[in-house]
Amino acid sequence: MNLLLLTAKDFSAPGRVIIDDRRFQHCLKVHQARLGDILKVGLLNDKIGSGRVIFIDQKKMQLEVELSAQPPEKLPLTLIMALPRPKMLKRIFQTCATMGVADLILINAYRVEKSYWQSPFLQPEKINEHLCLGLEQGIDTGLPKVSLKKRFKPFVEDELPNISQNKRLLVAHPYNAVPCPHPDSNGLVSNTTVLAIGPEGGFIPYEIEKLSNAGFKPIHLGPRILRVETALSVLLAKLF
Numbered sequence: 001m002n003l004l005l006l007t008a009k010d011f012s013a014p015g016r017v018i019i020d021d022r023r024f025q026h027c028l029k030v031h032q033a034r035l036g037d038i039l040k041v042g043l044l045n046d047k048i049g050s051g052r053v054i055f056i057d058q059k060k061m062q063l064e065v066e067l068s069a070q071p072p073e074k075l076p077l078t079l080i081m082a083l084p085r086p087k088m089l090k091r092i093f094q095t096c097a098t099m100g101v102a103d104l105i106l107i108n109a110y111r112v113e114k115s116y117w118q119s120p121f122l123q124p125e126k127i128n129e130h131l132c133l134g135l136e137q138g139i140d141t142g143l144p145k146v147s148l149k150k151r152f153k154p155f156v157e158d159e160l161p162n163i164s165q166n167k168r169l170l171v172a173h174p175y176n177a178v179p180c181p182h183p184d185s186n187g188l189v190s191n192t193t194v195l196a197i198g199p200e201g202g203f204i205p206y207e208i209e210k211l212s213n214a215g216f217k218p219i220h221l222g223p224r225i226l227r228v229e230t231a232l233s234v235l236l237a238k239l240f
Contacts, residue, residue: 001026001136004041004051006065017041017051020060033061041065042141044132071141074102075240076192078163082109082199083148084228086119090130091229093121097134097144099236105163107149109207111199117150156210164194169216171196172235173208174225177218180238193239200228 004027010017019027027033035053041063042048048071051063083106084092096104108117120126127146135141149155168191170181196203196211203211208218221234 001030002040003048003136003139003141004039004063005132005136005141006041006043008043012062015065016054016062017065018060018062024061027061028056028058039063040139041067042071042135042139043067044135044141045143046141047071048139048141072100072139074142075100075236077101077236077240078103078105078167078192078194080105080107080194080196081228081232082107082197082203083112083116084199086116086121088227088229089119089121090126092232093127093130093146094134094137095229095232097131097140098138099233100138100140100240101144101236102142103145103147105147105149105155107155108152109199110152110204111201117148122148152207153210156214160214164215167191168193169214170194170219170239171203171208171211171216172198172221172231173202173218174220175218177220180219180221180235182238183240195235195239197228197232197235 001023004019004023006017010019012018027039033039033053033056035056037053039051039053040048041051047067048069049065049067051065053061054064055062079096079101081092081104128143131143135143170193172195196216212218221231226234
């Protein structure tokens with residue numbers, strides 16, 4: 001935890017917060033917080049700053065906080081992912097939040113098992129829990145937006161055109177694709193990107209055809225086939 005992420009409920013008075021949950025235990029045991037220590041803090045969907053420990057015992061701590069800095073900018077990206085396996089899903093949420101994804105759309109695909117949509121990790125409170133863990137890691141406060149789209153064809157035909165208008169459109173696909181592009185020589189990205197990543201086993205030809213017809217350009221990461229969670233990190237690092 002590189003950032004003590006606060007919510008409005010933590011405030012006992014203006015500029016004062018009381019922490020007595022998992023975050024407190026981490027500060028106590030891992031950071032070994034003591035009276036007078038200064039911790040990096042941030043308010044969810046708001047600014048980042050510092051918090052001075054003004055009281056601490058074995059059950060809770062109180063901080064005096066000052067929030068003055070803006071969080072880091074989000075990536076110029078809309079990420080579309082076929083719904084991953086439940087065990088992988090929480091890591092996907094954390095990675096997206098850590099790396100600055102602002103908008104994540106989880107979609108259905110032929111190789112997505114129907115049972116995946118019943119995963120408890122898709123409950124709003126579980127989604128937020130793992131997004132917040134990612135924000136703590138990445139020293140960010142902006143909660144990514146997560147949308148669930150359970151029907152592939154209606155999403156691609158009816159909603160994707162509005163999402164993809166005037167954007168760079170890429171789909172990760174290991175076959176008949178060009179190498180993943182990089183930012184320009186100044187480290188800049190030419191325009192906002194919509195990136196689609198398939199399930200384990202990839203999108204089937206019909207799905208690739210539908211995305212290609214919508215303007216998506218297939219890209220690959222080389223001869224090795226990566227797991228979805230690994231491919232996600234590599235793609236974000238290469239593209240941005």
